[in-house]
Amino acid sequence: xxxxxxxxxxxxxxxxxxxxxxxxxxxxxxxxxxxxxxxxxxxxxxxxxxxxxxxxxxxxxxxxxxxxxxxxxxxxxxxxxxxxxxxxxxxxxxxxxxxxxxxxxxxxxxxxxxxxxxxxxxxxxxxxxxxxxxxxxxxxxxxxxxxxxxxxxxxxxxxxxxxxxxxxxxxxxxxxxxxxxxxxxxxxxxxxxxxxxxxxxxxxxxxxxxxxxxxxxxxxxxxxxxxxxxxxxxxxxxxxxxxxxxxxxxxxxxxxxxxxxxxxxxxxxxxxxxxxxxxxxxxxxxxxxx
Amino acid sequence: xxxxxxxxxxxxxxxxxxxxxxxxxxxxxxxxxxxxxxxxxxxxxxxxxxxxxxxxxxxxxxxxxxxxxxxxxxxxxxxxxxxxxxxxxxxxxxxxxxxxxxxxxxxxxxxxxxxxxxxxxxxxxxxxxxxxxxxxxxxxxxxxxxxxxxxxxxxxxxxxxxxxxxxxxxxxxxxxxxxxxxxxxxxxxxxxxxxxxxxxxxxxxxxxxxxxxxxxxxxxxxxxxxxxxxxxxxxxxxxxxxxxxxxxxxxxxxxxxxxxxxxxxxxxxxxxxxxxxxxxxxxxxxxxxxxxxxxxxxxxxxxxxxxxxxxxxxxxxxxxxxxxxxxxxxxxxxxxxx
Numbered sequence: 122x123x124x125x126x127x128x129x130x131x132x133x134x135x136x137x138x139x140x141x142x143x144x145x146x147x148x149x150x151x152x153x154x155x156x157x158x159x160x161x162x163x164x165x166x167x168x169x170x171x172x173x174x175x176x177x178x179x180x181x182x183x184x185x186x187x188x189x190x191x192x193x194x195x196x197x198x199x200x201x202x203x204x205x206x207x208x209x210x211x212x213x214x215x216x217x218x219x220x221x222x223x224x225x226x227x228x229x230x231x232x233x234x235x236x237x238x239x240x241x242x243x244x245x246x247x248x249x250x251x252x253x254x255x256x257x258x259x260x261x262x263x264x265x266x267x268x269x270x271x272x273x274x275x276x277x278x279x280x281x282x283x284x285x286x287x288x289x290x291x292x293x294x295x296x297x298x299x300x301x302x303x304x305x306x307x308x309x310x311x312x313x314x315x316x317x318x319x320x321x322x323x324x325x326x327x328x329x330x331x332x333x334x335x336x337x338x339x340x341x342x343x344x345x346x347x348x349x350x351x352x353x354x355x356x357x358x359x360x361x362x363x364x365x366x367x368x369x370x371x372x373x374x375x376x377x378x379x380x381x382x383x384x385x386x387x388x389x390x391x392x393x394x395x396x397x398x399x400x401x402x403x404x405x406x407x408x409x410x411x
Numbered sequence: 412x413x414x415x416x417x418x419x420x421x422x423x424x425x426x427x428x429x430x431x432x433x434x435x436x437x438x439x440x441x442x443x444x445x446x447x448x449x450x451x452x453x454x455x456x457x458x459x460x461x462x463x464x465x466x467x468x469x470x471x472x473x474x475x476x477x478x479x480x481x482x483x484x485x486x487x488x489x490x491x492x493x494x495x496x497x498x499x500x501x502x503x504x505x506x507x508x509x510x511x512x513x514x515x516x517x518x519x520x521x522x523x524x525x526x527x528x529x530x531x532x533x534x535x536x537x538x539x540x541x542x543x544x545x546x547x548x549x550x551x552x553x554x555x556x557x558x559x560x561x562x563x564x565x566x567x568x569x570x571x572x573x574x575x576x577x578x579x580x581x582x583x584x585x586x587x588x589x590x591x592x593x594x595x596x597x598x599x600x601x602x603x604x605x606x607x608x609x610x611x612x613x614x615x616x617x618x619x620x621x622x623x624x625x626x627x628x629x630x631x632x633x634x635x636x637x638x639x640x641x642x643x644x645x646x647x648x649x650x651x652x653x654x655x656x657x658x659x660x661x662x663x664x665x666x667x668x669x670x671x672x673x674x675x676x677x678x679x680x681x682x683x684x685x686x687x688x689x690x691x692x693x694x695x696x697x698x699x700x701x702x703x704x705x706x707x708x709x710x711x712x713x714x715x716x717x718x719x720x721x722x723x724x725x726x727x728x729x730x731x732x733x734x735x736x737x738x739x740x741x742x743x744x745x746x747x748x749x
Contacts, residue, residue: 269466271735276524284526288501308465311498315523316728325735327466360739365712368466372739 126404129154129188129212131179131203132195133163135280136217139381140192140393141167147397149404150190156182166381179203188212189407190400196220196282197289204241213403214241215396219289221245225297228398229254229348237403246290247388248272248311248324249297250395251356251375255326256302258345259362259369262337263330268304270294270326272311275319278386287311304328322375322387323359327368335364342371352398353391354378414656415620418452418628419445419643420604421672422482423494424635427458427701428684429676431471435481437675441631442482444667446489449658450643452515454492455482458636458701459732460519461493461500461508467734468701476507483512490514490541496732497527502534509538518564519545519575521730522552525560532567543602543626544569547731550580550697554592561593571600571626576615577731579606579637579690580697583618594623602626605641607633608694610686612641613649620655631668632683634676637700638690639683644668692718696725705734709741719744 126149130137133155141163144152155167155174167174175181182188183206191207191214193200200220207214216222223241226232227250236242245253248270256268272294283290291309298307314320330338339362349356355376362371375387382389405411422438438455445453456475457463464471471478475493483491492515493508505516516535518528528544535542544564549557561572574589581589586603593601603619605612605628616627629646633639644664650657676683684690689703698721706724710717723740 267466271467271733273733273736281526284524285529287497287527288503288530291498291501308462310465310467310732312730312732313498313521313524313527314728314730314733315521316730325467325738327735329466360742363742370735370738372735 123148123410124408125149125151126189126407127151127153127187128190128192128400129156129182131156131182131191131193133157133161133167134194134282135382136194136389136393137192138163138166139389140194140396141170141172142380143393143397145170147401149401149408149410154182154185154188179206183210190215190403192396192400193218197286208240211240215399216241216243217392217396219246219286219293221293225301226399227253227297227301228352228395229345230257231301232399232402237406242399244392244396245297246294247322247392248290248309249294250391251322251324251373252326253297253302254345254349255342255371255373256298256304256328258341259328259330259338260303262341263332263334263369265304265328265330267306267329268298268302268326269308270298270310270324272309273314273320273323274311274388275385276313276315277319278322278382278388279313319383319385321385322391324373326371326373329367330369333364333367335362335369338362338369353394355384355387355390412655413625414658415650416451416626417643417657417659418454418492418626419450419630420454420628420640421445421630421634422453422455424458424640425630426456427636427704428634429679429681430469430704431457431464432679433472435473435477438478438482439485440671441667441675443485444671446486448663448667449660450489451658452490452492453482453486454494454517455479456493459499460496461504463496463499476511479508479513480511492517494519495531497531498732502531505531505535506538509540513540515541515543517543517545519547522546522549522557522560525563528564529567532564532569536568542568542570544572545575545604546573547575547577548699549574549576549589550578550585554589557589558592558596561597565597565599569599571602572597573602573604573626574619575604576606577699578697579608579612579694579700581611581615583611583614586615586618587622590619590622590624600625602628604628606636606694606700607638607641607686608690608700613645616641616646617649617653620650631672634672634684635700637684637693637703638686689717689721692721696722698725698729699731702734702737705737709737713741713745715741715744715748
């Protein structure tokens, strides 16, 4: 067994608990502490998996000196309180809330060495993790003037956090489409679909492009999908890029790994898989392994 | 007998039928005619609500804010309403619309997803707007679920909750049952919005009133998505025949359709929505009415039958806002055709 970084998960809801299960497979990260504010299913699972837990919130995390990495899957407001405390402690933090204290990171697009030097990185949103790479891939070869994303997720996979913060979801994703994806202008629409059995997460990416060579666009999209599949195996193209005038349409689907949440919850899976990917890159850098 | 309060949505639902290409002058003219006829609430803007302007739903000729500002400048009595679909529009957009003169907001969600409207309904109330909770596609679930979701909207502060038949798929008895159940179990007034896809919009509106609904929707000559909405003038005539009072003058609302709206539609080279095989399949399959023109375009693009697209969308239980799925379904059907 090689050396591992020690991690804490703050907010053991659906996202936090799924992260815990994903990180159990990591070669570089060991979850040592799960932080909640009340007794919950997630706390119970963490305990059953032999992880220290607390229901006293961030305070108990501040008392420890062994944590290198924190994953915050609480909410935007709590994260604004947590971020400065974690920074003071020198804990590398991945923010899975819409707080966006630090810069956005979408591993397939902008995970560079210097980004890992920041103390706080924001994981955008599930829709952002799924669509920003496609926008970036098209922008690279075709110059995207405008990108529009329609994210359809099953009602069952949209927890109370998403539902109460749907404006934040669209705003944050839109910004990431522009800042990380490179579109001059972005627009984001989210639709919840209650169909049974639940639909897999599905995203339509429309882009208005300056260079309309569809074969070049297809190649670039495929290269990006290959990159993504390395950390999100369930990511696939549902509709190959097609073009009408200067509008390119691509549809992608995300099937989750089915760790804590069922496979249809690809939306939760992709943001977690992206967070794990960033954390492992950070760990490899710190531990100096390749 | 209690009065029915009329909302006319020619300038919002009807936007679908002109692919969101009303000019500001056209909107002002129609709105003024509606006000003169006594319509209580006039809903305007992109068919998919605030900032619905997009590749997915079609770009508007003007922004919603331009429309609101223009129409607000001609209204003195009728209340100006906008539609807000959480997931498309945001509270920031609503604030802007309010500043420019919107007095009423209808916050719309799929019938099972009322909790995404919490922040928007609360914010609208805080801004002092008259706030309507709009439960779309109410045909898809039973009355217990409609009530459960309506109760959520009431708890957030909605002033009215609507049973919205977005697909024009509901039957008069079903409208009666669902509206009555809400009426018996909520303290806020109930409304009904209909589409005429299987020819039942007027009957359903009367049924809704009889079950206790106070708010009814129409559009001039039924100008709206699918086969259109309940024609406002026809609804007023039917309500008068039922001895139900409204603030709307029958002759004036007929004239608004004939003398103001008709020439506008003609000048745009558009047709009045009417029953055809596509709209019938929408009502029959329970598909969102505004899918019709998008499905028609996709059928031309991919060389497949519009009806096949609509039936497949119904089978997949696609909900309002998922216009992008039309492309995938049409593409899939064309591939299978070989």
